[in-house]
Amino acid sequence: MLTEGEVRALTVLHGEQTVSEFATQLDRSLSYTSELVDRLEATGLVETRRQGKTKQIRPSDAKALELLADITQEYSHIEWPELLSGATFRVLYYLETPRVAMELARRANIHRSTVHRALDPLQHRGIIYETDEDAYVLNEGFEQLSTLARELVHHDHRQTVEQHTDTYTILWESLDEFLVQTADEITAEDFLSTGPERFQTYDLPLLARDRRYYFHSETMNDLSPAMLCCHMLVIDSGARTQSYCLLLLSHVDVDRDELRDQATKYGVDDLVEDLLTYLDTSGEERASRLPEWEEFQELAADYGVSA
CATH class of the missing domain: 1.10.10.10 (Winged helix-like DNA-binding domain superfamily/Winged helix DNA-binding domain)
Structure with missing residues (x-):
């Protein structure tokens, strides 16, 4: 930042x-x-x-600079450089909705006292306020500060990808991580292969297309099956992909608590719950995009998976 x-x-x-x-x-x-x-x-x-x-x-023509110029010009009486830097941007990234200090600290990966130190000057100037439930909220007119923080992060992620490829799409991103689709191979250690190609790790050879998928993180060196399942659903939530996720969940011992946590992180909660319910009821409770149980059993048999 x-x-x-x-x-x-x-x-x-x-x-x-x-x-x-x-x-x-x-x-x-x-x-x-x-x-x-x-x-x-x-x-x-x-x-x-x-x-x-x-x-x-x-x-440069970075969108983040347009947002920064807009807010500093509209509120030119505020000394913005003293308020916006480092940890403050990390907290603002997650203030697109009201959040309490503990949740902001967890999401931004900083100490709760740092959250208060970052936001107290903004609160003093009326830029944010606290609700009766102790949640921090951006005041009307300053909501774009969260958008600015998110655009700065998005710009940084783009800069990171463009060191390795010019053709890509960022499918999901958070403050410190992102999921990217590209036609090119990326061998840098911070980019972990994910998506259909990763299923081969679990002896599930899916048909690979000409697109590759990578998860970028500076702190992780491997992906869990739970993460892979959620990545697949972010990449494509269609019927075929959901069937592949069912294969993975049937074939590998997946920690369900972790799976649900990851599903929340990636915004695929409902899809994951549908998959788990389907497996737990042997297909008796089936969401619209999931196969008939007999059809899934045939697919599982093709891959040597016990359903």
């Missing part, structure tokens, strides 16, 4: 100018400003070009 200095730089950078002019505008040294520009260029938020011996800089 952005530092206070980076936010300040982005709020004052308008049009194209030299690094020297930008340093003067920021009232900082040329060396500090040069390093700052290099960091922002690496994030894809500013662009540079050489004109003779001077370096020209300008904002």
Whole structure:
């Protein structure tokens, strides 16, 4: 996430100018400003070009910069760089809906005291308030702060993928992780193969298409069957995919508590519950996209799975 200095730089950078002019505008040294520009260029938020011996800089066309400009111009009396940085953006990412401090801390992976420290200055300025249930809420007119945080994260995820491929679609994302579809192979260690190809890990050789799927995480080095099931449902929730998930759940010992937690995380709660109910009742309780029990038994037999 952005530092206070980076936010300040982005709020004052308008049009194209030299690094020297930008340093003067920021009232900082040329060396500090040069390093700052290099960091922002690496994030894809500013662009540079050489004109003779001077370096020209300008904002990129990132949507996050449009959102930042909109809110800083509309509320120009607020000193935004002092309020928006690091942990504050992490918390704002999850304030698209009212949430209590404990939930914000869990989702943003920070300490609860950090949540309070990040949001207290915003509350002091009337940007957020607390409900009677102790939930933090963005005041009317400031809801776009959460959108800004989410767009910054989305931009960062795009920058990460584009180091490996130009053709891709981000199918799901959270603050620190995302699921991407691409036609290209990605071998970087932070990208874990998932989707149909991953079923071979469990001796379930599904027909692989020309699309590949990867889960990006800087903290995980493997995927559980529960995660794979949820990834499949995010990729495609159609009848065939649900049947493949039934095969996996029948073939592998899946921790159901983890499965339900992952389903909530990926927003596929209802689909997962339908799958579990179907298996528990041997198909007697069947959602519309699930096969007849005899049909599933035939599919399972084809893959050597006991249904």
